[in-house]
Amino acid sequence: MKHIKLILFICLSLCLTQAIVAQTATDPPAETAPAVQPPAPPGNVILKDLPNDEGHGILVRWDLSPDDGAGRNTVISYDIYRALSPSAPDSLWMNVGTVVLGTKRYSDKSVEKDAPDFLPKKTDLYYRVVAVGAGVRSTPASAGPVQAYDNWFNSMKMPELIFCIVFLILTVRFINMAKRGIDLYVRPLAGIEAIDEAIGRATEMGKPILYVLGIGTAGDIATIASFTVLGRVARKVAEYQTSMIVPCCDPVVMTIAQEIVKTGYADAGRPDTFKEDSVYYVTSQQFPYVAAVNGTILREKPATNIYLGYFAAESLLLAETGVLAGSIQIAGTDQVSQLPFFVVACDYTLLGEELYAASAYLGREPLLLGTLKAQDYLKAIVLVLMVALLALRVITGADVISKPFDAPWW
Amino acid sequence: MEQTASMSTQIWTTVGIFLTFCLFSFLYKDNPFYKFAEHLVVGVSVGYWAILLYYTNLRQNLLDHLFQPGTWTPKFDELYYIIPALLGIAMWTRFSKKYSWISRYPLALFLGISSGIAIPVTMKNNVLSQLRGTVVGLGFDWSTSGFLGVPQGFWDVVVVVGTISSLIYFFFSKEHKGAWGGAAKLGIYTLMIGFGATFGYTVMARISLLIGRIQAIQDWWKLLG
Numbered sequence: 001m002k003h004i005k006l007i008l009f010i011c012l013s014l015c016l017t018q019a020i021v022a023q024t025a026t027d028p029p030a031e032t033a034p035a036v037q038p039p040a041p042p043g044n045v046i047l048k049d050l051p052n053d054e055g056h057g058i059l060v061r062w063d064l065s066p067d068d069g070a071g072r073n074t075v076i077s078y079d080i081y082r083a084l085s086p087s088a089p090d091s092l093w094m095n096v097g098t099v100v101l102g103t104k105r106y107s108d109k110s111v112e113k114d115a116p117d118f119l120p121k122k123t124d125l126y127y128r129v130v131a132v133g134a135g136v137r138s139t140p141a142s143a144g145p146v147q148a149y150d151n152w153f154n155s156m157k158m159p160e161l162i163f164c165i166v167f168l169i170l171t172v173r174f175i176n177m178a179k180r181g182i183d184l185y186v187r188p189l190a191g192i193e194a195i196d197e198a199i200g201r202a203t204e205m206g207k208p209i210l211y212v213l214g215i216g217t218a219g220d221i222a223t224i225a226s227f228t229v230l231g232r233v234a235r236k237v238a239e240y241q242t243s244m245i246v247p248c249c250d251p252v253v254m255t256i257a258q259e260i261v262k263t264g265y266a267d268a269g270r271p272d273t274f275k276e277d278s279v280y281y282v283t284s285q286q287f288p289y290v291a292a293v294n295g296t297i298l299r300e301k302p303a304t305n306i307y308l309g310y311f312a313a314e315s316l317l318l319a320e321t322g323v324l325a326g327s328i329q330i331a332g333t334d335q336v337s338q339l340p341f342f343v344v345a346c347d348y349t350l351l352g353e354e355l356y357a358a359s360a361y362l363g364r365e366p367l368l369l370g371t372l373k374a375q376d377y378l379k380a381i382v383l384v385l386m387v388a389l390l391a392l393r394v395i396t397g398a399d400v401i402s403k404p405f406d407a408p409w410w
Numbered sequence: 411m412e413q414t415a416s417m418s419t420q421i422w423t424t425v426g427i428f429l430t431f432c433l434f435s436f437l438y439k440d441n442p443f444y445k446f447a448e449h450l451v452v453g454v455s456v457g458y459w460a461i462l463l464y465y466t467n468l469r470q471n472l473l474d475h476l477f478q479p480g481t482w483t484p485k486f487d488e489l490y491y492i493i494p495a496l497l498g499i500a501m502w503t504r505f506s507k508k509y510s511w512i513s514r515y516p517l518a519l520f521l522g523i524s525s526g527i528a529i530p531v532t533m534k535n536n537v538l539s540q541l542r543g544t545v546v547g548l549g550f551d552w553s554t555s556g557f558l559g560v561p562q563g564f565w566d567v568v569v570v571v572g573t574i575s576s577l578i579y580f581f582f583s584k585e586h587k588g589a590w591g592g593a594a595k596l597g598i599y600t601l602m603i604g605f606g607a608t609f610g611y612t613v614m615a616r617i618s619l620l621i622g623r624i625q626a627i628q629d630w631w632k633l634l635g
Contacts, residue, residue, distance in 0.1 A: 159538050160530045187585050219524025256517055288455035291448045298440040340609035353580045376583045382541055383577050389545045
């Protein structure tokens with residue numbers, strides 16, 4: 001009996017031991033999770049005043065953290081901080097930008113004086129770049145001081161400068177030629193030749209001429225081109241003793257237009273017949289202006305409508321109303337998107353640059369004629385350059401010509 | 411749950427729709443309703459513009475630099491703002507026959523500065539960007555299929571030929587005769603194809619504006635119902 005008890009005890013002990021071993025085998029081993037290590041900081045932070053700006057930019061460059069795309073590969077992004085002192089407490093280091101992994105530069109630029117991150121010029125600034133991982137951050141890599149300066153010369157605009165100088169030389173040369181009386185040929189422009197005819201028609205019908213300068217400001221090239229045609233039209237109108245209406249969308253345009261029309265009447269020897277009210281301001285908003293001009297067209301029924309200048313969505317609205325009123329219509333704009341509407345609704349249309357050529361063609365004044373010729377020769381240079389560069393590209397088979405266009409010029 | 415519009419919303423929406431119909435009546439002919447809407451919209455826009463100009467230009471760009479904001483206490487740190495102020499005041503001399511010549515100086519300055527700014531911008535946008543787009547922007551890839559299944563390289567050649575012929579059309583120093591005239595004709599055809607595409611695109615945009623207005627009328631009708 002005693003042996004039986006001993007055997008049972010041993011068996012029970014063995015079963016328990018087996019059960020404990022089995023349980024231990026199925027339990028996961030108790031982990032000692034290693035702490036997530038912050039990435040290594042970026043190195044060699046270099047600060048430089050941002051070139052070609054108005055003095056509110058700093059270029060920050062750095063070497064990538066060893067853990068960016070390599071090493072432990074834990075970098076997600078970089079935070080860039082700025083402060084006015086290297087010993088500033090952490091709260092005064094302003095986060096001015098964040099860039100994704102693999103980025104080695106950041107342009108810190110803030111021009112607005114009232115913005116919280118405004119970057120003052122000619123002030124010592126200090127920077128920190130921190131590599132950021134998942135919930136961890138590297139120790140900051142610091143650099144400074146650096147100051148932002150404004151630049152007198154924007155080297156990125158070198159191509160414009162070169163072309164403007166070439167254009168200037170051509171303009172001066174052709175103006176001098178025109179002044180010396182050398183005949184400079186300009187091919188006939190149908191739309192422009194129709195203007196005199198249209199003024200004559202208005203005189204015969206005893207109805208006014210409506211001249212619309214568009215909705216541009218006095219600074220738009222199309223408006224400036226239109227001013228010169230307006231002067232010529234005003235002179236003719238004064239000579240023929242007919243009347244003209246010039247509703248304006250911009251107060252400055254109106255003031256200049258008044259001066260031009262007045263001068264046109266004076267040149268024709270009839271300053272007394274000029275009515276200041278014939279050139280008037282309507283409103284500066286596009287569609288109210290259109291509503292008013294459309295009303296004028298239907299009530300006054302002008303014999304001729306001339307739309308020259310900067311036009312947007314109102315082009316078709318005006319031109320269609322002109323058709324309803326039975327007016328002869330001559331239009332011209334450099335807005336490519338509006339030209340189709342003038343083409344379908346007007347009798348004559350000056351396409352884009354023809355508007356610029358119109359004033360020179362009409363007046364034959366040396367200043368305008370010389371400028372038109374210079375434009376033509378600049379176009380010829382561009383044409384030759386285009387053909388030569390395309391030929392070079394086809395012959396070499398390589399994209400050798402893209403670099404001068406893409407790279408900073410200095 | 412259906413929301414009921416307030417009386418104020420109903421009234422103002424009705425006014426808006428009434429003015430819409432007034433303007434649409436122009437399609438028939440000029441009439442007193444159109445005249446009323448025309449004069450109203452011009453008057454409101456001038457008033458709105460005057461206030462907008464005061465707050466966004468005169469006050470923000472001038473008065474706030476010469477006086478403490480919100481007061482008439484002068485500031486002396488930006489006194490050079492007196493120059494544009496004087497130029498602006500000079501424009502008012504137009505109301506005097508004797509001194510109106512003074513207003514020509516700010517006008518001349520304005521035109522000169524505007525032209526100075528516009529010329530380099532035009533040079534960049536209308537000349538250099540176009541040159542770059544034609545020379546660098548095209549791939550001349552003959553292996554990729556483009557529009558109508560024709561290799562893309564062909565369409566790039568079409569763009570180049572179209573650009574060059576259009577430039578020839580705008581050359582004013584030579585008469586359009588012979589081969590030159592033929593190239594210019596090709597240029598004007600290219601332009602007209604472009605205009606046709608623009609016309610269709612813009613007409614679609616205008617139709618969407620009309621649909622928007624018709625929907626507004628529909629919503630107003632529901633609002634009343």
